[in-house]
Amino acid sequence: MPDFVYVARNTSGQKQEGVVSAPDHSAALSELGDRGLVPIQVRERTRRRSRGRVGTAALARFYRQLADLLRSGVPMLRALRLLAKQSSNPRLAAAAEDVTQKVTEGAGLAESFARHDQIFTDVQCAMVRAGEQGNFLEDVLERIADNLEHASRLRSQVVGALVYPIILLLVGLGVVVVALTVLVPKFEGFLANGDALPGSTKLLLATSALLRADWPLIVVVLIGFIATVFVFRHHPVLRRVRTDWPLRIPLASGVIRAAVTARFARAFGTLLDNGIGLPQALAVSRDAAGHQHLSVAVGEALDRVKEGGSLVPPLADSGFLDPDTLEILTVAEESNTLAPALGRLAVGLERRVEDRLTLLMRLVEPILLLAMGGVVFFIFLSLVLPMLKMNSTVT
Numbered sequence: 001m002p003d004f005v006y007v008a009r010n011t012s013g014q015k016q017e018g019v020v021s022a023p024d025h026s027a028a029l030s031e032l033g034d035r036g037l038v039p040i041q042v043r044e045r046t047r048r049r050s051r052g053r054v055g056t057a058a059l060a061r062f063y064r065q066l067a068d069l070l071r072s073g074v075p076m077l078r079a080l081r082l083l084a085k086q087s088s089n090p091r092l093a094a095a096a097e098d099v100t101q102k103v104t105e106g107a108g109l110a111e112s113f114a115r116h117d118q119i120f121t122d123v124q125c126a127m128v129r130a131g132e133q134g135n136f137l138e139d140v141l142e143r144i145a146d147n148l149e150h151a152s153r154l155r156s157q158v159v160g161a162l163v164y165p166i167i168l169l170l171v172g173l174g175v176v177v178v179a180l181t182v183l184v185p186k187f188e189g190f191l192a193n194g195d196a197l198p199g200s201t202k203l204l205l206a207t208s209a210l211l212r213a214d215w216p217l218i219v220v221v222l223i224g225f226i227a228t229v230f231v232f233r234h235h236p237v238l239r240r241v242r243t244d245w246p247l248r249i250p251l252a253s254g255v256i257r258a259a260v261t262a263r264f265a266r267a268f269g270t271l272l273d274n275g276i277g278l279p280q281a282l283a284v285s286r287d288a289a290g291h292q293h294l295s296v297a298v299g300e301a302l303d304r305v306k307e308g309g310s311l312v313p314p315l316a317d318s319g320f321l322d323p324d325t326l327e328i329l330t331v332a333e334e335s336n337t338l339a340p341a342l343g344r345l346a347v348g349l350e351r352r353v354e355d356r357l358t359l360l361m362r363l364v365e366p367i368l369l370l371a372m373g374g375v376v377f378f379i380f381l382s383l384v385l386p387m388l389k390m391n392s393t394v395t
Helices: 025-034 056-071 076-086 090-104 109-114 122-134 137-190 199-213 215-231 236-244 250-273 278-285 292-306 312-318 323-334 338-394
Strands: 003-009 015-021 038-044
Touching: 003 025, 015 025, 025 038, 038 109, 038 122, 038 278, 056 076, 056 090, 056 137, 076 090, 090 109, 109 122, 122 137, 122 250, 122 278, 137 199, 137 250, 137 338, 199 215, 199 338, 236 292, 250 278, 250 292, 250 338, 278 292, 292 312, 312 323, 323 338
Parallel strands: none
Antiparallel strands: 003 015, 003 038
């Protein structure tokens, strides 16, 4: 009897992971239902998992082409085989081949997608499952492709906006390092009288000497620090720092909150719009936002909804959502129009993110230029002042 690895939520909304033995996938789902668990993902333990990441653009193209083929009357198996052969991404092609094999054996498309959780997310699998059950699979696949393409465009805009400041910062650091290791040492001979030097000049010479003498140690420390952060990146302390610290930055806090809320609203609204019930949509979209504070608040909202209450108070108590968003959710819940309201909310928040990113980048560029100019001016002043002082003394 095969073993199935599952991820599910209990009656209180807590995520549980484990292994269940069952003759097949349907029997495993029934076993989880008997235990009072809502399955999020169930896969056979002996399967070979797809490794690595697939680009958002490639995945969106896969969904779009699959929807076009199905809408054109191409059978599911033939469409999957064509995509598996034509895909330029080897990981996506391997996953498509495995999906084709499982569909041939009688498994559903969503069930086959769920076997490759590193490529197809829980939200996508839930939407595909709803499309299969409601006989509107092509529409669901196109909607997933639209969401992925929109996310890819937004990510490209963010990366494009950060390219120039990052290049500017790297060039500035390079200039400072060259000045400290090449330029400053040439002036040490003219600054023999160390006792009469200004404090800024002493600091500059000491920094230059430290950088030239101990640069191997500095490099090792930096590499060790980066390696430590990477290895322990999933530690609760580091995860808490990653989630809490950016929210304390005045300019970045609003952008982060809006981006996280938009991601949650789009996932939640899309699930509701595809006929998925409110509790299940909350459970699936709980982790879609990708932020611990909002995930905890959504979990509390899920508990409140199961008890027959409103989902808005727990979200308001978290302090993560802004008053305008809470007001929209309150009115939408009372009027039973959550799905369209969440879609409009996501669009509005994404526009706000784009506008604030543009403003932020406009502020960062002059700040970096001023900082670079200030450092260069400090180096220049620290070198010139002692020489001017010595010149006046000789005169």
